[in-house]
Amino acid sequence: MTKPSFPAASILGYPRIGPNRELKKALEAHWASRTDEATLHAAARQLQNANLAKLTGLGLKPDDASLPGDFAYYDQVLEATVALSALPTRFADLAGENGAIDTAASFVLARGDESRAPLEMTKWFDTNYHYLVPEIGEATPIKANAAVLLESFAAHAAQGNTIRPTLVGPISYLLLAKAEDGAPAGFDPLSRIDEVVNAYGEILAALAAAGAPWVQLDEPALVTDRGAALAVPGALAETVYSKLAAATERPALFVSLGYGTAGDITRPGAAQGLLARAGVDAVHADLVRGALPTAEFLGDLAGSTLVAGIVDSRNIWRNDLAASLGTLAALRTQVEKAGGTLAVGTATSLQHVPHDVAQEANLPAHLPTWLAFANQKVAEVITLAKGLAEGESAIAAQLSAAESAIAHRAGFAGTTVASVRERLANLTTADFSRSDAETRKAAQESALELPPLPTTTIGSFPQTSEVRTARAAHKAGTIDDAAYDVFLKAEIERVVQLQERLGLDVLVHGEAERNDMVQYFAENFDGFTETENGWVQSYGSRATRPSILWGDVSRPAAFTVPWISYAASLTNKPLKGMLTGPVTILAWSFIRDDQPLATSANQVALALRDEIADLQAAGIGIIQVDEPALRELLPLRATDQAKYLGWSVDSFRLATSGATDATQIHTHLCYSEFGEIIEAIDALDADVTSIEAARSRMEVTADLTEFGYSRGIGPGVYDIHSPRVPSTAEVAELIDIALASLDAKALWINPDCGLKTRGYAETEASLANLVEAAVAARATLGATV
Numbered sequence: 001m002t003k004p005s006f007p008a009a010s011i012l013g014y015p016r017i018g019p020n021r022e023l024k025k026a027l028e029a030h031w032a033s034r035t036d037e038a039t040l041h042a043a044a045r046q047l048q049n050a051n052l053a054k055l056t057g058l059g060l061k062p063d064d065a066s067l068p069g070d071f072a073y074y075d076q077v078l079e080a081t082v083a084l085s086a087l088p089t090r091f092a093d094l095a096g097e098n099g100a101i102d103t104a105a106s107f108v109l110a111r112g113d114e115s116r117a118p119l120e121m122t123k124w125f126d127t128n129y130h131y132l133v134p135e136i137g138e139a140t141p142i143k144a145n146a147a148v149l150l151e152s153f154a155a156h157a158a159q160g161n162t163i164r165p166t167l168v169g170p171i172s173y174l175l176l177a178k179a180e181d182g183a184p185a186g187f188d189p190l191s192r193i194d195e196v197v198n199a200y201g202e203i204l205a206a207l208a209a210a211g212a213p214w215v216q217l218d219e220p221a222l223v224t225d226r227g228a229a230l231a232v233p234g235a236l237a238e239t240v241y242s243k244l245a246a247a248t249e250r251p252a253l254f255v256s257l258g259y260g261t262a263g264d265i266t267r268p269g270a271a272q273g274l275l276a277r278a279g280v281d282a283v284h285a286d287l288v289r290g291a292l293p294t295a296e297f298l299g300d301l302a303g304s305t306l307v308a309g310i311v312d313s314r315n316i317w318r319n320d321l322a323a324s325l326g327t328l329a330a331l332r333t334q335v336e337k338a339g340g341t342l343a344v345g346t347a348t349s350l351q352h353v354p355h356d357v358a359q360e361a362n363l364p365a366h367l368p369t370w371l372a373f374a375n376q377k378v379a380e381v382i383t384l385a386k387g388l389a390e391g392e393s394a395i396a397a398q399l400s401a402a403e404s405a406i407a408h409r410a411g412f413a414g415t416t417v418a419s420v421r422e423r424l425a426n427l428t429t430a431d432f433s434r435s436d437a438e439t440r441k442a443a444q445e446s447a448l449e450l451p452p453l454p455t456t457t458i459g460s461f462p463q464t465s466e467v468r469t470a471r472a473a474h475k476a477g478t479i480d481d482a483a484y485d486v487f488l489k490a491e492i493e494r495v496v497q498l499q500e501r502l503g504l505d506v507l508v509h510g511e512a513e514r515n516d517m518v519q520y521f522a523e524n525f526d527g528f529t530e531t532e533n534g535w536v537q538s539y540g541s542r543a544t545r546p547s548i549l550w551g552d553v554s555r556p557a558a559f560t561v562p563w564i565s566y567a568a569s570l571t572n573k574p575l576k577g578m579l580t581g582p583v584t585i586l587a588w589s590f591i592r593d594d595q596p597l598a599t600s601a602n603q604v605a606l607a608l609r610d611e612i613a614d615l616q617a618a619g620i621g622i623i624q625v626d627e628p629a630l631r632e633l634l635p636l637r638a639t640d641q642a643k644y645l646g647w648s649v650d651s652f653r654l655a656t657s658g659a660t661d662a663t664q665i666h667t668h669l670c671y672s673e674f675g676e677i678i679e680a681i682d683a684l685d686a687d688v689t690s691i692e693a694a695r696s697r698m699e700v701t702a703d704l705t706e707f708g709y710s711r712g713i714g715p716g717v718y719d720i721h722s723p724r725v726p727s728t729a730e731v732a733e734l735i736d737i738a739l740a741s742l743d744a745k746a747l748w749i750n751p752d753c754g755l756k757t758r759g760y761a762e763t764e765a766s767l768a769n770l771v772e773a774a775v776a777a778r779a780t781l782g783a784t785v
C-alpha cells in the first residue's frame, strides 16, 4: 500500500461539549431517563456532524484525514478503556458479549451506581480537564473492541468525511492507569503492555480494513518524567511502536506528543526521531509548551512527517502568525535535512478552549480581535499551512490582521497600568513575610480564645436551587440589587444560625453570593473579563467558563467585606473571611501570555492583599485564602518544579503577609495528593492549613509531621464528594489517626472541602456528627493532659 501523505493542516482534536453545550444537555437528559439511548446517540451524531461541517467550512479538507475523529461521550481515556474492553474487576458483571463495554456500562464506570463508586477522576496532565483513571490488575481483561471507532468512521464516511480515528496510545493508557485494589503489592499496570499492544494492533487492522487512511494515537505521557525514560533508544516506546508499525494491515500511523517536550528535554526532537525510525508515519511536537526540535536530535526522520503543534490549544490568544511562519520555515529546513516533511497543527487537542469568539456578543470592544477560540485556531492552522506552502504573499491579509491586533493589544491602556507596575517594582523582601510563627501564635491565641480541636468548615454552604434561582434572576434583571441584597442577607443569617446551632467554633458566611470561587474574584478585579459562552469541558457533562485575564490586575473596591462583616455582626463567635488565592485564580482562568505567570500572580496577590487589609480593618480576625489548584499547575517535569513552586508560594505570601500578627491566616488545599509538595505547603507560612485527607485516611498528617510542619492543620475528617453522612464513630476514628502523629494543639476539625454541592439534610447531619466527635475527643484530651 502506498502511504498517504499527512494533511498539511490539521488539528489534534476539537471541543466535544458543543457550541451550546449540546452534549451536556443530551447526556444529562439521558441520565435523568428523559431520553433513551438511541436519542442520545442521535444527538451525539448530530453534534459531530455539525462540528465537522464547521471544520470543513473553515477549510479543513473532508477527504485527507485532517478531521480528527476524537468524539467521546464522557472522556477520551474512558473511550480507550472501551476499545480495550478493560473492565475493572469490581465492574466485571457489566461485561457484554465478548466482554464488550457498551454505552450504558461505560456510564456506570463514569458515574458509579448504588453499590459502587465510579472510576477515580484525576487531572489530565497540567490542565483542568479530568479523565477517568483506568483500574488495571493482573487479570483485567484486555480485548480489542473497535466497534465504536468503526461505527463512527463509517457514519462520517457516509456523509463524505474521512475522519482520522483518534485514541489514547498504549503507553499513555497504562501510565495513566492505576493498579486496581487487590492487585499484588508493587503491581504496575505497564506490565500488561504486550497484551495492550496486541489489542491496538487488532484495532488498527480493523480500521485499515474499514478504509481509514490515518489513525492518531495520543502519547502525551511521554512528556512526563516517567514517560520520557521510555522514549529513549532501546526502551519501551521504540519496541511498542516498532511492533505496531511492522503490521502490514494498518492505517498510516500518527503519534501525538502534546503538553510538553517528549523524551529527553535536553535533546528536543530525539523522541520524534526515534518514533519515526520505528516506522511511525507522522509524529507531533508541541511547540507551545515543548521545546522546538532541532535537526541534530531529529536525526533521520526516515520519510515521516513532523507535525508542528504551533497553534496554542490551551489558551485563547490570537497567534502571532508572522512569528509562527518564521519558526515553521526554519523548522522545515531542518526537517527536510532530516529526510522528513513538515505539517502544521495544534499543540494539543482544542478541547481546552471554547468554540468560537463569534459567540461572544458582549465582550469589551477592545478584546475580540485579540482572541482565538477553537474555530479561529483552526483558521490559523490553515493559514499557516498555506503561508508555508505558498509564501507570505498568499496570506498577506491574515498576516496584517494579526499584526495590527497584536500591536493594539500591546499598546492598549489596560494592558500596562503604570500604578500596578510601580507597586510591583517597589516590592521588597519584607512584603513577602510575616513575623515568626510563634509570635503570631501567641497573638492569635489571646485574640481568638479558641477551644482545643476547634471546629470549622471550608467556606461554602449548600447552594440550593433558591440561591441559584435568585442569582439568575438578579443577573437577568428580574430582581433588583436591593431585593437581591435582602435575599443574600437572609441566606447568610440562616447559615450563621445553623452553625451556631450545630456548635461550630469558627463560622463562615457561606459564599451564597458567589457563582464560582474564581469567577467571583475576576468580576471584582480590573484586568479580567467574563465570557458568556466560553465553556470548556472539565469532566463528563461538566464544563467551566474560565474568565480571561487580559490586563494588569487591581482591585477597585472592597467586595467581600460587606458580606463577611454582615455575617460577623450576627454572631459572637469568630467569623472566617474567605478569599481565593492567586495561583487558583490563574489556574482556572485564561491568562495573558505576554508576561511571566509570576508577574500576573503577584498582581493578583496585591489585589488580594488590599482585600485582606480591608477585612482586617473591619474586624475580621481569621482570613482563609484558598489554593486548591496549587498542585495542579505543578510542571510535569521535576526540573521545572522548583521555579514554579518558588513564584507560586511567593504570590501567596505577598497576598497574606500584610496581615497583623493577631490575624490568623488559613489556607485550604484539595483535589490532589500533596505528599510531593509538602515543603511548598510549609513555605506558604499559613497559620492554619486545611487539607483534603478523608479518602486517604489522614495520610498527609504523617507526611507533614515528618517534614516538621508545626503550625495549625485541619486534615478533612469527611469526604464531601458524596451525600453519605459519616457516623460520629468514623469521624472520631480519623481524629484519632490524626492525633497519633500530630500535636493536639495544632489540630483543627473540618470537612475535606466546601459544601456547596451538597444538600442541607446531609450537611446538617454530617456537621452534627463532626462536632460531636470533636467534643468527645476534646474531653478525652482534657482528661489526659
Ligand SMILES: [Zn+2]
Residues within 6 Å of the ligand: 458, 628, 668, 669, 670, 671, 752, 753, 754
Ligand atoms: Zn476544596
